[in-house]
Amino acid sequence: MEYEVVIGLETHAELSTVTKLFCGCSTQFGVEPNTQVCPVCLGMPGILPVMNRKAFEYALKLAVALSCEINRFTNFDRKSYYYPDLPKNYQISQNYYNLGVNGYMNIEVNGNVKKIRIHNVHLEEEAGKLIHPEEIGADYSLVDFNRAGVPLLEIVSHPDMRNVDEVESYMQTLRKILLYTEVSDCKMQEGSLRFEASISLREKGSDKLGNRVEIKNLNSMKSVIKAIEYETVRQGRLLDKGATIARETRLWDEVAERSEHMRSKEDAQDYRYFPEPDLLPVLIDEKWLHAIKDTIPELPLDRKQRFMEIFKLSDYDAGILIEEKALADFFEACVKILDRPKALSNWIINDLLREVKDRKLDIYNLPIKPQQLAALVEIIEKGTISSTIAKEVFSEMIQAGKAPQAIIEEKKLAQISDENLIELVINKVIANNPNVIEDYKKGKKNALAFLVGQAMKETKGKANPKVLNELLQKKVNT
């Protein structure tokens, strides 16, 4: 039988606030265990949470960016479950009045735009982390509460995705929006962006949803895709045999590339949600909402469209440029200085990104300024240096962080366009290679390329290739 896969995603994104959601502790990643804790985030007796307004605004910002309806009255709820990394044994979350509901996000797959509905966006606190000792037979675990209380955004999609390409695009687009709105740094390796998938299969053409299986422990986007592929096959096989799919939660094993049963629907925890009495409801007025709306930048897909229309970039090029907000910002800054979008985009896509990859540079903190790249392109266009030399200059610019002019002067790389100088070199080359001239005259056209090469060698590549070619043609043809 042919099946259709129905996929929904739950995304957790840590917000990039300086302090935690309900206390003043730092959210910095990677410090000594339990050094960023206080009575509030340790759940000590008698201690009360105080909401970080900035975190709330970040959450609001994302909800607006995902076109959600904003609940003007929203509050926090306690979600109860016992786990050693959860200090109060309840998580302050949102359940009854999520701050954003009924939103959507456009994704693009093979040039087609699809709307994925967002069920809700809500704010909650992060848990700590269990550390299991490596020693064999250890009968204890340790807990690090540094992450406990970091603001966490949960974005729940409707089951609107039908294949892994859509899932991939959803994850990438959402990641970009999180980065564009600057609410999260989306560092997956630090756990600041995480996904959980729910998957069901149904007979193609049917509009009835099948039994849903949830998959947890997806630590990378690659895992999400692999887990969905695995689950699709698993469920398909079961359905082919006439079995019913059990509603369950499964854990993805990244190494074995398979999922395992974690708990069934019947064992699902009862979270006993009720309104958090220690925090007042948050009322969102028109003025506040407007101020938030004003801070939302152009979103990635809109920007891509604009790049294609205004700068006449290809779909591919525009797609790469908008991949990272910093890169798109860099590009636009360059274009503002020098109106050569195509050339600048080529430099960024081919050369800058290669350097970024080779040297593991941070796109948000590039060693090169837009003015410098614009200057380089301008110099090339003026013919001061050849494009071959330009690559060398560019590499030096990245390495030394210097302006192109300075490098060209320092290394005497300026292109030789002086016809007299070039003629001297040509004369020398011809004199040294009489056989080649003979060959050429006998009709061996590529012999000329050899002479150009020799002349370039003589000038250490600085001869203006256009001038050199013209002069050489003239010389050998007379």
Add this chain to the structure above:
Amino acid sequence: MKLLESNSLQIKKKIVSRELHSTDIVRHLFERIKNLEPDIQAYITTTEEEALKKAIEIDKKIENNQQVGLLAGIPIAIKDNICTKNISTTCASKILKDFMPPYDAFVTKRLKEEDAIIIGKTNLDEFAMGSSTENSRYKITRNPWNVEYVPGGSSGGSAAAVAADMAFMALGSDTGGSVRQPAALCGIVGVKPTYGRVSRYGLVAFGSSLDQIGTLTKNVKDAAVLLQVIAGYDPRDSTSLQVPVPDYLDNINSGVNGLRIGIPNEYFTEGLHSDVNKAIKDALKIYEKLGANIVYLSLPHTEYAVAVYYIVANAEASSNLARYDGVRYGHRTNNARGIIDMYSRTRSEGFGSEVKRRIMLGNYALSSGYYDAYYLKASKVRTLIKNDFDNAFEKIDCIICPTSPVPGFKVGERANNPLQMYLSDIYTIPANLAGIPGISIPCGFSSDGLPIGMQILGKHFEEKRLLQIAYAFEQETDFHLKKPALRVPLRQR
């Protein structure tokens, strides 16, 4: 007048005027505590050494003509569910045995800032769950008026300490009457402020939407001073409100002429002890004599208050007490196999039976499928109860009613009957549900010689008016001056 029988303001005056040394008072007081504690069992922890240090400091300040605080030199006891930095805070529970908070509650900090002398931490029903102070894991506090009787609860240790002159004033917490009811049973003054008037920061949570720290004092003026110190906005408690704190002593004698006193019919029904009924009726006559008018009215949803309270309070408690799991602090079982077993054993060993009962009831009320029928419905009825008060306060200025339906009950009498115990708070619970302030003052004695308390309830943030109304009565009567005849021989100055 015997020194330790003085009220707080008298003592402070004597210290500030150098008539007495703060250190001498502290020494006398601890002598009395040592004498009486075996019978009264008011304290879980006493802090004689620290108290003496603080007293020396205050004496020095006065000697050097330095400015001193509002509570300079006044020895004060704190209920053991209010956090005190480096003084253990147990909540009378085994699960917090030896728990040493690294922080002060907002109110503790305020007491210290105003030069009060903290003398110890008083007994309570475990996690403030009870009305008799019998549910403590450490000791059963006795009523100084008759040690066969309970002092009320859950702030029974604080109330008994003040009533027995083992403290000049004390702090308690009131979730459903836990300040007012023991104040009534011990013949002293107890104030439960408006919800949001006093910061809950550092008060170990029981029912977060109901809890409020209150005062237990020997008279109304002392209550005014102590409330003055602890009231006010605290940014660390999101539910504390930014309402200006008036001067509570200023105009405290402005009288009750023209005051409209509401008498809710629902509070004077069968369960009310005839001695209590008579004492309240007599008190109303005094108010009428002073120029107040009595208005009979109805608070129609009163009968639901106890049920609503036990759903809301227990639901919140079940969640608030989830953190005591042995992972980070407090008691942890010695013999656990795995994490679930550790939770289960730690909590089984750590909590007493009443606490367990309430956690189970609370979890039940919040569980999926029952939430709407219990918690949600209770929240809605709570709103109706609030509305009852709002409607009433359109026609009246305050409500007067008994604090407790009975003058008292004996130790053990209700211990095995939770429902009967829960009904002890039938008159005090509605104020917590509505968030309004209430005060209990002595208004008579039962035929058995037990003190009787009268409760005055007011509008949100009208503590000042309540204190004036209470003060007017106190000026006309001497119930608050009566002292229990404690059988222990006392060495007094």
